[in-house]
Amino acid sequence: AQSVTQLGSHVSVSEGALVLLRCNYSSSVPPYLFWYVQYPNQGLQLLLKYTSAATLVKGINGFEAEFKKSETSFHLTKPSAHMSDAAEYFCAVSVNTGKLIFGQGTTLQVKP
Amino acid sequence: GAGVSQSPRYKVTKRGQDVALRCDPISGHVSLYWYRQALGQGPEFLTYFNYEAQQDKSGLPNDRFSAERPEGSISTLTIQRTEQRDSAMYRCASSSNRGTNEKLFFGSGTQLSVL
Numbered sequence: 001a002q003s004v005t006q007l008g009s010h011v012s013v014s015e016g017a018l019v020l021l022r023c024n025y026s027s028s029v030p031p032y033l034f035w036y037v038q039y040p041n042q043g044l045q046l047l048l049k050y051t052s053a054a055t056l057v058k059g060i061n062g063f064e065a066e067f068k069k070s071e072t073s074f075h076l077t078k079p080s081a082h083m084s085d086a087a088e089y090f091c092a093v094s095v096n097t098g099k100l101i102f103g104q105g106t107t108l109q110v111k112p
Numbered sequence: 113g114a115g116v117s118q119s120p121r122y123k124v125t126k127r128g129q130d131v132a133l134r135c136d137p138i139s140g141h142v143s144l145y146w147y148r149q150a151l152g153q154g155p156e157f158l159t160y161f162n163y164e165a166q167q168d169k170s171g172l173p174n175d176r177f178s179a180e181r182p183e184g185s186i187s188t189l190t191i192q193r194t195e196q197r198d199s200a201m202y203r204c205a206s207s208s209n210r211g212t213n214e215k216l217f218f219g220s221g222t223q224l225s226v227l
Contacts, residue, residue, distance in 0.1 A: 004154075009152075036218075041220065042220060043115075043116065043203065043205075043217075043218030043219050043220050043221065044155070044203070044205075044216075044218040045218070046215045046216065049215070090154050090155070092154075098143055098145065098160065098207055098214060098216065099145070099157050099160060099168060099171075100145075100155075100157065100216065101157065102147075102154030102155045102156070103154050104152070104153050104154050105152070105153070105154050
């Protein structure tokens with residue numbers, strides 16, 4: 001069975017600071033990994049996805065994530081936080097269907 | 113429309129009543145998914161369809177929950193004899209094909225409150 005653990009339900013950074021949101025996964029077979037973002041009163045939007053083509057994945061809005069098999073991690077980073085990045089972020093894993101298993105989410109707060 | 117549309121946006125019902133939640137996916141999208149999201153949690157898979165065929169319903173909590181997509185487009189999630197524990201945000205998503213790494217497009221959800 002697959003699972004995802006997001007470390008830290010709330011992360012607070014200052015505007016311009018590095019953003020690091022942590023995600024660890026469990027899967028018995030090579031996984032597909034995703035990060036989705038959810039803004040208030042909106043649906044989830046795909047930020048980026050890992051599909052084994054490259055371990056460093058670049059997404060929208062300056063976000064990127066690195067797949068580390070040895071650490072079973074897929075942490076999300078952005079060099080410089082912007083106020084508009086404040087949202088809830090979800091890491092997800094899938095294996096052999098489009099069915100996604102989501103983590104519990106991390107709320108990112110960006111302080112001016 | 114351009115995106116996934118869900119209706120109603122909010123539904124308040126009394127315990128024991130049946131509710132039907134509607135999802136209109138992006139035109140031409142093959143796959144349609146239903147998720148349930150409790151407050152402070154990530155979305156939890158319920159069921160999904162490829163065209164009109166229900167491929168996986170392993171996430172449906174019990175037999176009070178059912179879903180259909182009779183013509184391979186609009187889908188309805190029905191909850192019979194609702195209970196307070198059914199209160200949650202119900203989200204629908206669609207994707208353009210059946211691939212395992214395809215991007216899901218999510219609707220804004222239906223917030224269900226069972227009193």
